[in-house]
Amino acid sequence: MSDRTRTRTAAETTSRTEADPMSTSSTTSSTGTPDPGGRGRDTSGTARHLALSQPRLPSWAGWLVAAVAVAAAAIICLSLGWSIAGGVVLAVVIFAVALPAWSAAVENGRAAKDRLVTTLVWSAFGLAMVPLVSLLFTVVKNGAGVIDGQFLSYSMRNVIGPGGGIYHAIIGTVLVTLAAAVISVPVGVLTAIYLVEYGVRNRTARMITFLVDVMTGIPSIVAGLFAYAVFVLFFGEGVRMGFGGSVALSLLMIPIVVRSCEEMLKLVPGDLREAAYALGVPKWRTIVKVVLPTALPGIITGITLSIARVIGETAPLLVIAGSTDSVNTDLFANRMMTLPVFIYYSFTQPGVPAEYGQQRAWGAALVLIVIVMALNLVARGLGRLFSPKSAS
Amino acid sequence: MSATTATHRPKAKQRPGDRIFSGLTRAAGLVILVALAGVAIFLTVEGAPAFSAPSDKLGGAANLLSYVAPLVFGTLLAAVLALLIATPLSLGVALVISHYAPRRLARLIGYLVDLLAAVPSIVYGLWGLAFLSVHLTPIYAWLEAHLGFIPLFAGPASATGRTILTASIVLAIMVLPIITAISREIFVQTPRLNQEAALALGATRWEMIRLAVLPYARSGIVSAVMLGLGRALGETMAVATVLSASGVVTFNLISNTNPSTIAANIALKFPDSTGLAVNALVASGLVLFVITFVVNFAARAIVNRSEVGRA
Numbered sequence: 001m002s003d004r005t006r007t008r009t010a011a012e013t014t015s016r017t018e019a020d021p022m023s024t025s026s027t028t029s030s031t032g033t034p035d036p037g038g039r040g041r042d043t044s045g046t047a048r049h050l051a052l053s054q055p056r057l058p059s060w061a062g063w064l065v066a067a068v069a070v071a072a073a074a075i076i077c078l079s080l081g082w083s084i085a086g087g088v089v090l091a092v093v094i095f096a097v098a099l100p101a102w103s104a105a106v107e108n109g110r111a112a113k114d115r116l117v118t119t120l121v122w123s124a125f126g127l128a129m130v131p132l133v134s135l136l137f138t139v140v141k142n143g144a145g146v147i148d149g150q151f152l153s154y155s156m157r158n159v160i161g162p163g164g165g166i167y168h169a170i171i172g173t174v175l176v177t178l179a180a181a182v183i184s185v186p187v188g189v190l191t192a193i194y195l196v197e198y199g200v201r202n203r204t205a206r207m208i209t210f211l212v213d214v215m216t217g218i219p220s221i222v223a224g225l226f227a228y229a230v231f232v233l234f235f236g237e238g239v240r241m242g243f244g245g246s247v248a249l250s251l252l253m254i255p256i257v258v259r260s261c262e263e264m265l266k267l268v269p270g271d272l273r274e275a276a277y278a279l280g281v282p283k284w285r286t287i288v289k290v291v292l293p294t295a296l297p298g299i300i301t302g303i304t305l306s307i308a309r310v311i312g313e314t315a316p317l318l319v320i321a322g323s324t325d326s327v328n329t330d331l332f333a334n335r336m337m338t339l340p341v342f343i344y345y346s347f348t349q350p351g352v353p354a355e356y357g358q359q360r361a362w363g364a365a366l367v368l369i370v371i372v373m374a375l376n377l378v379a380r381g382l383g384r385l386f387s388p389k390s391a392s
Numbered sequence: 393m394s395a396t397t398a399t400h401r402p403k404a405k406q407r408p409g410d411r412i413f414s415g416l417t418r419a420a421g422l423v424i425l426v427a428l429a430g431v432a433i434f435l436t437v438e439g440a441p442a443f444s445a446p447s448d449k450l451g452g453a454a455n456l457l458s459y460v461a462p463l464v465f466g467t468l469l470a471a472v473l474a475l476l477i478a479t480p481l482s483l484g485v486a487l488v489i490s491h492y493a494p495r496r497l498a499r500l501i502g503y504l505v506d507l508l509a510a511v512p513s514i515v516y517g518l519w520g521l522a523f524l525s526v527h528l529t530p531i532y533a534w535l536e537a538h539l540g541f542i543p544l545f546a547g548p549a550s551a552t553g554r555t556i557l558t559a560s561i562v563l564a565i566m567v568l569p570i571i572t573a574i575s576r577e578i579f580v581q582t583p584r585l586n587q588e589a590a591l592a593l594g595a596t597r598w599e600m601i602r603l604a605v606l607p608y609a610r611s612g613i614v615s616a617v618m619l620g621l622g623r624a625l626g627e628t629m630a631v632a633t634v635l636s637a638s639g640v641v642t643f644n645l646i647s648n649t650n651p652s653t654i655a656a657n658i659a660l661k662f663p664d665s666t667g668l669a670v671n672a673l674v675a676s677g678l679v680l681f682v683i684t685f686v687v688n689f690a691a692r693a694i695v696n697r698s699e700v701g702r703a
Contacts, residue, residue: 222681226431347518
């Protein structure tokens with residue numbers, strides 16, 4: 001889009017600078033035969049004339065107004081003692097008023113509106129980025145000092161006050177998420193194969209596609225309650241176990257895996273399948289030996305992204321996995337601590353004195369963010385490395 | 393001809409590998425349908441006993457309906473506020489990515505928005521509690537002093553900043569990536585010829601967007617907002633952490649007595665509940681499931697219809 005607007009302005013400037021040669025060519029063609037090109041040149045000549053009569057702000061107008069707005073906001077803030085945030089807001093407001101006003105005075109109302117919208121759109125983007133920057137900054141500032149060898153390798157067993165760590169929570173998160181992946185990956189990949197390879201134009205497949213889409217919107221707390229409601233039938237009132245968390249997470253994970261695998265399987269060229277069929281290979285072997293290996297990098301990317309999505313889920317684990325201070329490596333018995341639940345309890349019930357618990361919460365939050373970002377980066381790296389588009 | 397098909401057909405049908413494999417994949421698909429049905433069934437089974445629960449198990453409410461109703465109100469209020477904040481911002485960001493930023497920058501911005509979606513909700517809660525609510529406190533005091541005549545800002549302003557408005561702002565940040573991602577996709581799909589025709593007629597960039605892009609994307613924007621609504625309704629931990637809830641029904645956004653939401657109420661009460669109180673929480677979860685299911689169902693139906701119409 002932006003390229004087009006750039007060429008548009010470029011075309012305007014060239015038409016302005018090459019005014020002389022164009023007018024001479026149109027006069028020469030008017031003496032010749034009346035070809036369709038001649039009409040076009042004539043109209044372009046009048047349009048050029050109109051464009052010339054329209055005054056436009058110079059290209060540096062935006063920068064000038066921005067500089068003035070920043071300077072004015074700085075002066076007002078310094079004299080009134082406002083914070084930097086207030087100053088930035090004031091500068092944007094001054095800019096959003098001054099530039100359209102100048103434009104309305106020199107150009108016309110439509111151009112002024114265009115400039116106003118451009119300012120608003122960009123400031124919406126700026127405003128949306130504020131929380132991201134602020135959040136990352138807050139977490140790194142509060143969490144970076146906490147993380148050391150002890151923090152990563154000790155549990156919270158018998159810890160009161162300083163010390164202790166998140167070892168038990170990391171173990172729990174890894175186990176619960178792995179078990180969730182073990183459940184969701186086969187179900188998700190097989191469903192995607194059914195949708196792409198077997199269920200083309202089939203009512204069941206259409207229904208599954210639609211419900212998978214709807215399923216992506218299931219609230220995570222409902223998934224946790226579902227796991228509780230299932231397990232309470234078998235294990236009785238007040239059941240807490242890590243595997244229940246895995247069931248809840250897989251309910252959230254399956255739709256993501258299905259969607260991404262479906263996209264990847266659709267990208268596999270039909271020629272490959274037909275070549276295999278032509279060699280007499282059965283359909284199931286074609287899928288296993290030809291289609292899946294071709295789509296494998298994309299599928300792995302999708303699975304990694306889905307793990308990154310559910311590894312930070314708190315609510316279902318709070319409900320069904322519970323919390324504990326000790327290391328528990330048995331998925332099928334007793335409470336199991338996980339990183340998100342650890343963050344929640346350390347911050348909201350930090351114990352006495354509160355500062356140590358809250359520090360641990362920030363440290364764990366930083367670890368969790370690093371894990372999620374690393375998974376995202378790995379997934380993106382894999383996706384770019386093996387992208388099927390670049391291969392073909 | 394008939395001879396070849398006659399020899400070919402039984403061969404294709406009798407491979408056990410094919411039958412087993414296709415059966416496996418169909419079974420996996422059916423597992424998803426069963427799981428979805430199972431959610432509704434198990435929540436109903438586990439929530440049903442709450443209909444006869446005494447009021448001391450329902451936090452003082454006379455029956456299940458009057459227990460759930462204020463929570464539904466709080467859930468809807470927080471979600472609608474979040475959407476009011478997030479929708480204009482997301483559309484702006486989506487337009488920046490699709491129409492305003494140069495291509496390389498647009499890719500970077502898209503990545504930043506994805507980053508916003510990747511942050512776990514509990515970390516949003518932590519940030520909202522430790523940073524945002526503290527910094528919003530003076531603004532709430534100002535709102536009470538200058539706009540206190542509007543019932544929304546009647547106050548008294550919360551001293552901690554842990555209000556329903558703070559929770560809605562955090563929710564808005566969390567649904568922003570969803571609305572942005574979907575509307576960006578649809579903005580990009582706008583037919584190039586329509587846009588170029590508008591520009592060729594002398595439209596400014598904003599007029600081009602208003603005349604060519606937005607009408608084309610209308611149904612997509614509606615469904616994007618509804619999907620965001622689904623997320624905002626069900627979001628748990630951020631609200632549970634940020635909000636200081638007392639379960640009242642009020643439109644006062646900045647005081648320290650705030651309505652609670654279904655999801656946050658479950659997360660806060662579930663770990664310490666026993667007996668019928670658990671059943672009541674599961675029943676409220678069923679209500680939340682039904683609400684989000686309907687919203688998502690409608691949103692997806694709109695998306696599918698518009699896709700069919702376009703194809």
